Amino acid sequence: MQSGEDLNQDFRPETEAGGLTIRLDVFQGPLDLLLHLIKREEVDIWNIPIARITEQYLEYLEIMKELNINVAAEWLVMASTLIFIKSRMLLPREPAPENAEETEDDPRTELVYQLLEHQKFKNAAEMLFTREEVENAVWNRPPDEVLEDGGDVIAVTLFDLLRAFQEVVRRFESQRVMEVAQEEVTIEQKIEDIRKCFLVHDQLQFSSFFTAASSKRYIIVTFLALLELVRLREIWLFQQQVFEEIQVSRIKESA
Amino acid sequence: MQAVMEAIIYVAEEPVKAEQFQEVFPEESPEAIRRALAELLESFNARPGGMWIREVAGGYRMTTRPEHHEQIRAYLKTRPGAKLSMAALETLAVIAYKQPVTLAEILAIRGKKSSSSLQTLLERKLVCILGRKEVVGRPILYGTSREFLIHFGLNSLADLPTLEEFAQMAGDQL
Amino acid sequence: MQAVMEAIIYVAEEPVKAEQFQEVFPEESPEAIRRALAELLESFNARPGGMWIREVAGGYRMTTRPEHHEQIRAYLKTRPGAKLSMAALETLAVIAYKQPVTLAEILAIRGKKSSSSLQTLLERKLVCILGRKEVVGRPILYGTSREFLIHFGLNSLADLPTLEEFAQMAGDQL
Numbered sequence: 001m002q003s004g005e006d007l008n009q010d011f012r013p014e015t016e017a018g019g020l021t022i023r024l025d026v027f028q029g030p031l032d033l034l035l036h037l038i039k040r041e042e043v044d045i046w047n048i049p050i051a052r053i054t055e056q057y058l059e060y061l062e063i064m065k066e067l068n069i070n071v072a073a074e075w076l077v078m079a080s081t082l083i084f085i086k087s088r089m090l091l092p093r094e095p096a097p098e099n100a101e102e103t104e105d106d107p108r109t110e111l112v113y114q115l116l117e118h119q120k121f122k123n124a125a126e127m128l129f130t131r132e133e134v135e136n137a138v139w140n141r142p143p144d145e146v147l148e149d150g151g152d153v154i155a156v157t158l159f160d161l162l163r164a165f166q167e168v169v170r171r172f173e174s175q176r177v178m179e180v181a182q183e184e185v186t187i188e189q190k191i192e193d194i195r196k197c198f199l200v201h202d203q204l205q206f207s208s209f210f211t212a213a214s215s216k217r218y219i220i221v222t223f224l225a226l227l228e229l230v231r232l233r234e235i236w237l238f239q240q241q242v243f244e245e246i247q248v249s250r251i252k253e254s255a
Numbered sequence: 256m257q258a259v260m261e262a263i264i265y266v267a268e269e270p271v272k273a274e275q276f277q278e279v280f281p282e283e284s285p286e287a288i289r290r291a292l293a294e295l296l297e298s299f300n301a302r303p304g305g306m307w308i309r310e311v312a313g314g315y316r317m318t319t320r321p322e323h324h325e326q327i328r329a330y331l332k333t334r335p336g337a338k339l340s341m342a343a344l345e346t347l348a349v350i351a352y353k354q355p356v357t358l359a360e361i362l363a364i365r366g367k368k369s370s371s372s373l374q375t376l377l378e379r380k381l382v383c384i385l386g387r388k389e390v391v392g393r394p395i396l397y398g399t400s401r402e403f404l405i406h407f408g409l410n411s412l413a414d415l416p417t418l419e420e421f422a423q424m425a426g427d428q429l
Numbered sequence: 430m431q432a433v434m435e436a437i438i439y440v441a442e443e444p445v446k447a448e449q450f451q452e453v454f455p456e457e458s459p460e461a462i463r464r465a466l467a468e469l470l471e472s473f474n475a476r477p478g479g480m481w482i483r484e485v486a487g488g489y490r491m492t493t494r495p496e497h498h499e500q501i502r503a504y505l506k507t508r509p510g511a512k513l514s515m516a517a518l519e520t521l522a523v524i525a526y527k528q529p530v531t532l533a534e535i536l537a538i539r540g541k542k543s544s545s546s547l548q549t550l551l552e553r554k555l556v557c558i559l560g561r562k563e564v565v566g567r568p569i570l571y572g573t574s575r576e577f578l579i580h581f582g583l584n585s586l587a588d589l590p591t592l593e594e595f596a597q598m599a600g601d602q603l
Binding site: 028029030031035038039045072074078114115116117118119120121122123124125126127128129131132134135136137138139140142143 | 265266267268316317318319320321324327331338339341342344345347348349351352364365366367368406407408409415416418421422424425426428429
Binding site for chain 3: 257258259260261262263264265266267271275278279280299302303304305306319320323326327329330331384386387393395
């Protein structure tokens, strides 16, 4: 649980196998980092010292780059927003017309509303967290003989499939030593490759299609090729049991 | 009638709705069924037992009482189940309060991509697809499921605290 | 202690033996545990409830009372919330995306017999007969019903998510 207090531990970058993949444990997104900075500085949300906060935000971005963290686009968008607001603040303000709201022309206003909105949903998420804790402390166990039996083969939903795909990507990410420049394979070529595989085999493990993968692109192309073949009804995917390895099987031509 | 209702709530996998009792007791008036259920809850939950009956997701459900969780866990030798990550909970909060909502709208509020959280929530069936928004691209609209109510022990969405309460809190925090 | 014992007997999949309670209450004497169990049985079974606790296979087990069997069966038959089996769900998905479709075509896509799943779906009124295909044997064509749309909260079939949208979600995470 990352309550406001825990956020004060600052960065807790986690190094995974091989030291290549680093995850941010504490901050989930740029808005979270800004909220953290504002709370730490104990500044008034309606009067954010934009120059100081921008400077600190950029420092964090630097650390992230040094740590090899893949900085997602939204972090850079926020950086440019902050710099834009900062520059607007430096411009001499036109004398406000009488009776005008003081904050009306403040370039920070929109960001403040965004931050408040974000904090609101963080609070809602904490409420859900607490409720989940309580519900985790109760059990509902209807007697066995009432339960419907699940049938023999459990089919794979698209979400099972996507999860398996994610698993392959994760494994690939943790094992990769270096991305070797590889000949670009197209989906059409990959479909042909898979078709050739099934001339010899009736059934293969889902993961076996990815063992030779040497780039993320290769995995994506292979995955899309498999999906296309499912769509064309040439292959189908199934599991014997939930959580078991997904099997890919050729659909036999009916006579 | 209460004894049968109790037995049915006990065997049911899902919360049992009042209308389902109607089908079991076709000769009883809806009024009588509602009264019997209220009496059952009162008497069952008043006894110093190990279970209680609660109103969840518009139905009645029997569970153990939370105060015994340590001993039950000791017997079952289980550890607390896989909890949702904070990112998933935040995404879920946005969906719960803003439904029906698109992925782009979630992105706007959270300020970051939420597709992997959304995928987790769909897999766990806490979120479901409500349809499509009639704008360019017809994006999918998401909302919370019945499973969401059960997972968080809610009788209906109206049981959630209002967003204004969280806004008030946010104002105090910042 | 009785309340916890009751809760444990409720959650247990197998009859719970006295020794197992000893593990949960290590500080209690075997004698005290046996006495508590006897008292629990007496009080739990004396109340006019829907369940009782019996000594079965050297342990304690909670079941419904036999006199309510008929009503419980009536409930189990009518419960609308009963989940579809994975086989039925898959058959339904094939029909939803490929309609109008014949049983033989469903077989070809799923790679296994689907007639009992189809039967379930027809009984549940999620699937309906659209007509006959004008080929040899004039096989029946199946499609999804209005009930299907209601069940999944869809406005029309055009609201079903496409494979591309799911692929898009997976791609977003990379």
